Amino acid sequence: MTSSSILATSQVAKRFGSVVALRSVDLTVGRGEVHALLGANGAGKSTLVKILSGVLQADEGQITLHGRNLRLRNPAEAQEAGLATVFQDPALIPDLTVSENFRLTDVSEQEVVEWLERMQMSGVDFDQQIRDLPLPTLRLIDLARALTREPAILMLDEITAALPADQAEQVFGVMDEWRDKGRSVLFITHRLGEVMRMCDRATVLRDGRNVATFVPREMGEAGLVEAMLGEAAQGPTTVQTAVAKGPVALETRQLRSGDRLKGVSLELHAGEVLGIAALEGQGQDRLFALLAGDRPPDSGEILVAGDPLLAQSPYDAVRRGMVLIPSDRLQALLPQRSIRENLATPLYRRVGQWWGLAADEDDRVRSAIDRLSIDTRAGRQAGRLSGGNQQKVVVGRWLAAGFRVLLCFDPTRGIDVRTKQQIYELLRELAAGGAAVLLYTSELAEIPLVCDRVLVLYDGQVVGRQAAHEATEESLLTAAHGLSSEDVA
Amino acid sequence: MTDALLGPEPTGRPTWGMWVSDHPQLVLGSVLVLLVVVTGIIEPRYLTFSGLRNTVLLAAPLGIMAGAQTILMLTGGIDLSVGMIATAAAYVAANQSPSGAAIAITAGLLVGVAAGTVNGIGVGLFRVNPLIMTLAMSAILLGLFTALSFTVLQGSTTVGRLISTLGGGSFLGNRIPYNALVWGGVSLLVIYGLRRTGLGRLLYAVGDNPTAVRLAGVRLWQVHLAAYAIAGLLAALAGILLAGRTGAVDLQLGVNFVLPSVAAAVIGGTSIFGGIGTYSGTIFGALILGVLATMMTFLDAGQAIQQIVYGSILLGLAWLYARVTSSS
Numbered sequence: 007m008t009s010s011s012i013l014a015t016s017q018v019a020k021r022f023g024s025v026v027a028l029r030s031v032d033l034t035v036g037r038g039e040v041h042a043l044l045g046a047n048g049a050g051k052s053t054l055v056k057i058l059s060g061v062l063q064a065d066e067g068q069i070t071l072h073g074r075n076l077r078l079r080n081p082a083e084a085q086e087a088g089l090a091t092v093f094q095d096p097a098l099i100p101d102l103t104v105s106e107n108f109r110l111t112d113v114s115e116q117e118v119v120e121w122l123e124r125m126q127m128s129g130v131d132f133d134q135q136i137r138d139l140p141l142p143t144l145r146l147i148d149l150a151r152a153l154t155r156e157p158a159i160l161m162l163d164e165i166t167a168a169l170p171a172d173q174a175e176q177v178f179g180v181m182d183e184w185r186d187k188g189r190s191v192l193f194i195t196h197r198l199g200e201v202m203r204m205c206d207r208a209t210v211l212r213d214g215r216n217v218a219t220f221v222p223r224e225m226g227e228a229g230l231v232e233a234m235l236g237e238a239a240q241g242p243t244t245v246q247t248a249v250a251k252g253p254v255a256l257e258t259r260q261l262r263s264g265d266r267l268k269g270v271s272l273e274l275h276a277g278e279v280l281g282i283a284a285l286e287g288q289g290q291d292r293l294f295a296l297l298a299g300d301r302p303p304d305s306g307e308i309l310v311a312g313d314p315l316l317a318q319s320p321y322d323a324v325r326r327g328m329v330l331i332p333s334d335r336l337q338a339l340l341p342q343r344s345i346r347e348n349l350a351t352p353l354y355r356r357v358g359q360w361w362g363l364a365a366d367e368d369d370r371v372r373s374a375i376d377r378l379s380i381d382t383r384a385g386r387q388a389g390r391l392s393g394g395n396q397q398k399v400v401v402g403r404w405l406a407a408g409f410r411v412l413l414c415f416d417p418t419r420g421i422d423v424r425t426k427q428q429i430y431e432l433l434r435e436l437a438a439g440g441a442a443v444l445l446y447t448s449e450l451a452e453i454p455l456v457c458d459r460v461l462v463l464y465d466g467q468v469v470g471r472q473a474a475h476e477a478t479e480e481s482l483l484t485a486a487h488g489l490s491s492e493d494v495a
Numbered sequence: 496m497t498d499a500l501l502g503p504e505p506t507g508r509p510t511w512g513m514w515v516s517d518h519p520q521l522v523l524g525s526v527l528v529l530l531v532v533v534t535g536i537i538e539p540r541y542l543t544f545s546g547l548r549n550t551v552l553l554a555a556p557l558g559i560m561a562g563a564q565t566i567l568m569l570t571g572g573i574d575l576s577v578g579m580i581a582t583a584a585a586y587v588a589a590n591q592s593p594s595g596a597a598i599a600i601t602a603g604l605l606v607g608v609a610a611g612t613v614n615g616i617g618v619g620l621f622r623v624n625p626l627i628m629t630l631a632m633s634a635i636l637l638g639l640f641t642a643l644s645f646t647v648l649q650g651s652t653t654v655g656r657l658i659s660t661l662g663g664g665s666f667l668g669n670r671i672p673y674n675a676l677v678w679g680g681v682s683l684l685v686i687y688g689l690r691r692t693g694l695g696r697l698l699y700a701v702g703d704n705p706t707a708v709r710l711a712g713v714r715l716w717q718v719h720l721a722a723y724a725i726a727g728l729l730a731a732l733a734g735i736l737l738a739g740r741t742g743a744v745d746l747q748l749g750v751n752f753v754l755p756s757v758a759a760a761v762i763g764g765t766s767i768f769g770g771i772g773t774y775s776g777t778i779f780g781a782l783i784l785g786v787l788a789t790m791m792t793f794l795d796a797g798q799a800i801q802q803i804v805y806g807s808i809l810l811g812l813a814w815l816y817a818r819v820t821s822s823s
Binding site for chain 2: 329340
C-alpha cells in the first residue's frame, strides 16, 4: 500500500513479571487502511492493543502518531489522541444501565443511537442494565460509543467473535466507511475469511514479535496460517467421523422457559456430538442455562441417562455428570489461582472430599495438561495465560473431573486456528470415548466439521434437524433465519 | 521465520515491586527483625527472653483471631464479630470454670462455633453482606451478654487455673509462653488446612471467582458456612486465651482486637477482595503488630497514638500492595 503512515510502533516491548508478552513490535498502520493484526493465542495482540489504548504502558519502545512521538499514560490520553478501542470484553459497567454508562464516559446518547441505527440495531432499551443485555448487543453498543468519538484510528479487538453473521456485516460496513473517510482501522480477528475480505494489509505477531507484513489477498489463507503458526499447516479440517451411537445420555421433553424457550425436545446419545445452530438470541442461552442447572424450567422434563433431573443449582447437574463450558471463559476461571487449582476445583465439590487432597489429583491434573497441551509457563496465575490457554484450562477441569454430558457454549470464540482444531479434535475424541457433547457455536462453518447432527433453533423452537455432513453454512443460515424448516433436511 | 529470529527476551529491569511480590515472607521477616532491633535500641532490656516473651504473649491471641479473619478474607468475606465472639466465649468459659477446665473450654468453643455458624447461614444461605451480617452479630452478642451477665451468667467471671496458665503462663524458666504453643498448633492446622485440603482450595477459589466455583458443582453456601464456623471457633479460642491472660472477663475483653485482626491479615498480604493470602503472612503481621505495641509502650505512647500508628501502617501497606500487584 502506498498510503502514508499514520500510526507506528517501534520496538515496543512489555513483560508481566517473568512472562514476556511483547519482545519487540514494529507496526505501521497507513492512512485509509484497514490493517489486520494476526497471530496465534498468546502472540501478544491484545497486549499491543492495550498499550495503544493507554491501558498498559510499554516497558520499552516508541509509539508515533502523525509522525509525532506519543506517550500514553492512561486511556483518556489515548482517546484524546484519536485512538478508540473496542475491547474483547465490553468496557461497560454491568450494574449500571446503558444510559448511566454513557453519562459516566461523557458520551452523547443521541449520537450512539444514530450509530446503532446505522448498524441496524434500533430499539435497544437504554434503561436496561448492562448485565441483562446479550454480549453481541454490548459489543455493538461499545462500538457505537467508540465511533461517536470520531477516532482517527479505530481498534477492534476480536469484535466479530460471538457476533452472528448479520451483525458482523454491519461492523464490516463501518470499517469500509472508516477507510473511505481516509481514517484507519486496526482489526484483530481469528476469522481468516474476514481478513481476506476486509483488510488491506496484515501484520502477523508471533511470540511477541512482528514476523511478517503483507497484503492478505496476495498471500492466500494458507499463507496466513503459515505465517501465524510459523510452520506449514492446513486450515481446520474435518474431524467428524461416524461413530456407533450409544444409549441416550440426555433427553429433553418440551422444555419451556419464559418467552425464550417454547417447547424444546431433543435427544443426545453417548458417543455423539450434537450441534445447535442459531442466530443470536434464539433461546440457546436459556437452553444451556436450564441444562446446566442454573435455573429450573417453567415446564418440561430433562432426563440424564434416562432419569429425570430436577436441578436446584449446577451441583445437581454436575452430580449427574452434566457439565458446562460457559460462553464467557472468565465465568469458569480462577484468575488469581494456579492452573493446578483451577483444574482440581471440581474434585472437591462434595463435603466428603474436603478433608484432604484427592490422592489422584496429580495424575488427573497432569493428564489434563498433557491432553490439552496447556502452556504452563505462566501457571501460577491462570489470569496471566493467553485466551486460548485459559479456554483450555476451562475445558481441562472437566477432563480432570470426568463427565457424561458436556455442554459447550461457543467454546472456540476468539481463539486461534490451531487451538480451535485442538478443541474440535478433543470433542470428537471425547465422543469416541463415550461422552455426549452438545455444542452451540456462533461459527456455523464449524458445525459440519465437528458434529454428527445439528438442530436449528429459531425463536425458542427447534425448526430444523440436519445430518451434519449434509449441512452447509448456507443451509444452516437459511434455517437459522427461520426461512424454511423441515424441508432443509 | 525461525525461532532463532526471536532473539533474547527484553532486558526489562526486575523492579523492586516484583521482588517484593515474589518474596513476601522475606520482606515481612526483615520488617519484623528491623522493628525488634529498633525497639531494642529504644529499650535494651527488650532484647532478652522475657522482653521477647511479652511480645509473643501479646501476639498469640491476636494471631489466632487474625487466622479467623484470614480464612474469611480469602473467601472475600470479613468478620467484624471476632471481638464479641471472643468475649462471649470467654464469658461462658469463665462461667463454667467451676465445673472444670475441660467443660469450660468446650462450652466456650461451642459458643464460638454457634455464633460463626449463624454468620455463615446469613452470608451463605441468605446472601447477607458479610460486613452487615457480622456487624449485626457483634451488636446482638453485646446486647445478649450484657443482659445475660445480670441473669444466667451472673456467677464466676474468673477463669480456672488451667486456662490462666494456658493464656498467661510460661515454661522453660519463664521463657516460652504456653499460648505460643497453642498458637503454634493452630498455625500448623490452619496452614495445612489451607494448602493441603479440598476445603482450603475452595476457600481461595470462592474468593477468586464464586461463579466458577458454583459452575464446578460446588454448593457455595456450604463453603461459607464452614468458613464462618471455623472463624467462630478460632475467635472463641483466642477469647479464652485472652481471659486466661487477664484472669477475669468483662464485656470489653475482645473489642479492641477487631481492627488489629484485620490489620494483621492485611499486613501479611491477604487481599480483602479474596483469593490471595497465606496464614504464614498473617503470623508475621500479628508479630509485627505485637512488636509495635511493645515499642509504643516503651515510648510511653498512649492508646490514641497507637491507633494513629496502626491506621498509618495499614494505609501505607495497602498502598504498597496495590502498587506491587498493579505493576506485576
